[in-house]
Amino acid sequence: MTSQRLKSGGLIDRNLPIAFMFDGKPYQGFAGDTLASALMANGVGLVGRSFKYHRPRGIMTAGSSEPNALVTVGEDGRTEPNCRATTVELYDGLVARSQNRWPSLGFDVGEVNALLSPFLGAGFYYKTFMWPAALWEKFYEPMIRRAAGLGRASYEPDPDHYEKCWAHCDLLVVGAGPAGLAAAMTAAQAGARVIIADEQSGPGGSLLSDRREIGGAPAPTFAAKISAELASMANVTVLSRTTVFGWYDDRVFGAVERVQKHVSVPAADKPVERLWRIVAKQCVLASGAEERPLVFGGNDRPGVMMADAARTYVNRYGVAAGSRVAVFTNNSSAYCAARDMEANGIDVAAIIDPRAETPDYDGQARVMANARVVGTRGWRGLTGITVQRGGEQETIPVDALLMSGGWNPIVSLACQRGAKPRWSDDHVAFLPPAPSDGMRTAGAAAGIASLGNCVQHGASIAVECLSKIGIAAKPFDAGPAEDEPAFSVTPLWHVAGSTGKAFVDFQNDVHTDDLGLAVREGYGHVEHTKRYTTTGMATDQGKLSNVNAIGILAEVRGTTPGDIGTTTYRPFYTPVSFGALAGAHRGRHFQPVRRSPLHMWAEKHGAEFVEVGHWYRSAWFPRSGETRWRQSVDREVLAVRRNVGICDVSTLGKIEIVGRDAAEFLNRIYCNGVAKLPVGKARYGLMLREDGFIYDDGTLSRLAENRYFMTTTTALAAGVLSHMEFCAQVLWPDLDVRFTSVSDQWAQIAIAGPRSRDLLKQIVDDDISNDAFPFLAAGTINLMGGQLSARLFRISYSGELAYELAVPASYGEAVANALMAIGEPMGVTPYGTEAMGVMRIEKGHVTHAEINGTVVPEDIGMGRMVSVKKPDFIGRRMLNREGLSGADRLKLVGLKPVDPSDDFSTGAHILNPGAAPSMAADQGHVTSTCFSPVLGHHIGLALIKRGPERIGEQVVVWDALKEQDIKAIIADPAFVDPAGERLHA
């Protein structure tokens, strides 16, 4: 292949030279070039190595179907492997590298695979590397992956950003070629909201590669004029560099826009890629048609390329595919390519056509009817072809061969929701399925052949689409298009008797023999053939190869391509980067951060935060001199137990419930009775699931006759609300009850410790003496001389005399500051979730570590809470199942080490002394552990078989991960104040 830049012509800007590097060597192209056109202009014919055999490969296409010219573009964090050189726009300083070769593209050690190719047919790996099985993951697979492969991703972080966005329109036009532009103009002139998207750098599609005239102007000029008009209209959005890759439910289309992939240094204010979700009332698919390769021996030699691609290179980029070329075609379209080559001064040696009757051709090239190419010469570049006509063979020296095996309408998008394309003997192609759910196909994608017809078809299909949504439109009139010969094609699925490997799928190195082997070995169904041979896989998804493979399968199985059918079409049409799919949601925006109203207060006091779902909760508050978290936590616990501490509990779920039937509703939601809860009182509540297991716990306070305030755990705040919605809307719609989350309205502060009342008394206007505001009192109070109305609840998680004070969230920081200032003389201490956790374990209070979806109230010592009087509540019936009340169930107990210096971990299992670890010997497991600063040693909570009956018994805490056997004593779960006296103090 001795491709070169022509002296004139093309749509490139020869005044704007662009420097780039390929495999470490500097080259120059022009603005408007792709990497592929620039490489060809520099005479670079060898661009890659094939996947399996490491055969030298050249550029085959001029678009997104390219199977060979896959390169790695960019450096460091901007490294992007497997880019098709044919779609990479050239920019100054672009750095590209070839892939799948070592040590170099010219000399590749992997080329030895080509010599082994007789042994490397379809299924080779499956058959050969089966034994011993243990070696597959450790040896065979890594070895095969190293030898056969594509590019490698960078481990460095991507410095650029990505985003996702939504768009809405009446008509989405996919493809801005002749049919697409006409469809968009038709809709735009009717006033419809139009989005037209095209994967290329600008609108025009095949018009940019055409020399003919339409509407009185050369095709590229016509395209520019229509595009400019569309872009100027307020109701039209023109998306270039945008591939519509998927069609999803509700007429939502996925598209990726390469916003800044074509610039040297992306602007920081813009994303490099943008993922569009386009909601369209109607869609015109004008995606054009893909030229099929021909399958003959040596058809992968660098220099053999698609005829239409060669036409694009010469007309659009001013690049000649070779100095002396031949054309091999079974259809009339490649004659236009030959004509365009000759018009640009390129010597066309011959047009080889297997048909007896060939189209008229008025150029210089020799037209050879009844002829086939049966072999190619050269190794890293084409030097000649062998042509067979009748019984005679002839060698023709050429450095490029342009092939055309017919045209495949690009129907992928129209088939992604299950519809199958229809085979047409007339077109020798699969045509799109019938219109459905607002999707219609226009132009070459619908099997329309000529330029003029495509334009008219696009316009008329747009009129059809718009009529479905009540918009009257007139078809856009583009003016006359230059005549062209009628399209004709005769199937030629492969050239029998040719020499050398005849490739069907270039990217996966699948050749004709592989397909025959697949059929012989029982993998003749098209979906099986694909998996067995890998034809149609990888980055190009068989854009060039699929229909040829189907044609060959049909021949081998003695049936028709229509009978064979296609494999399943799925998104994505072309590869989409993970960056685009993630959009802005990465790094610190991976998930939203939920900040408590006391976040800034906690930060001011030096809190270490812990992520709990979306929340950032203050975990502990280190003070100077404290180097380990335990030091801070121990201090905080002792401060609360001996004095007073305050803790941010704003993250608890809070739900306000109102309505005449609120009491009845809540009585059915909780398993314990709450109907008779008096106004001004709070109660601990336990919710079950329908299956009888505990769902969540919290408190319920009655603020007024028909107004309640519920707290849930932080983790299940949303879940409990949804559960209640389901109950209210579906189970008991007759109840008069309404509720909503007030989690964000209230900042809630726990004030705990023997001096908590002393502290609170100084800011609460109301009488909160033990008599006036006893344990489980709840009510509205005033703060600091009537400055603020708040809610106070005398409830305790720590086991100490404690309160929870709820104030409007905007006042949270001010009230916490006031508590700290007023409490300073008494040594008030902020404490975090770690200290809270220690104190609830010391007190034997459960959390989701214990109520983990496998326990019922009886298991945690709350069996007597379950109402036997209520006619019904959620979980009542299933709770009575056999097995949920068995004597051998795991039940909550405390656990303390025999040797106070011993420690054990959550998750460790309980064994009887002397028992060997086994499922049968398992007595239960540890659910929570902590160091108790009050007791001076570690303690734990555990679920143990018949636990409460075994208090005082010695067991072994077996930890296989730490390889530990710790002796421990089963204890009452309430290590601190088991009588609960402090709560009532």
Added chain:
Amino acid sequence: MPELTLSPVHALAHVPVGRFGAAENASPLALTALAEGTILQILGAAPDSIAPALAEFGNFVIRPNAPAQWLAISDKPLSSSELTQIDAALTGKADVIDQSAGRIRIQIEGPDVRAALAKGVAVDLHHDVFELGQSVTTLCGHITVNITRTGDDQFELLVMRTYAVDLWESLTEMVLEHGIECRHA
């Protein structure tokens, strides 16, 4: 008791303000943290039946929030006694839940406002589709918001207080290519 004054702190009190993003845009977007006034969640009544009662307590606008739920919004903060009076005035018609501190209002405006919001919002906000005064509860990115069109190119986002800072930060990053002026009301 020491003399201390309790003052409210706006959820967005600490977010950065000023001009961000593309400097060349002469008409950047404006992002404003609106003052915390009164936001009442009304459960169970149609706006027509509650508007007269609310009018006595301030200049309320009533926006749909969810089926049979409304948001009554006023720029003026109300005292707890006024809230009690509203509750009494609506007895039998609707239940009132005070969300004045639970929701934060953010205003965004500018010629490119729809393109900017489309980066997080799936709802069609086109002039002809989403009318002046119309509201919808939807997602902006990962965060639930109630969006109201308050002007030709002006929208108000009402967000749960604890997500307000995250939404603010997301909005400022979403609109960098348009340029944005961030400020407090």
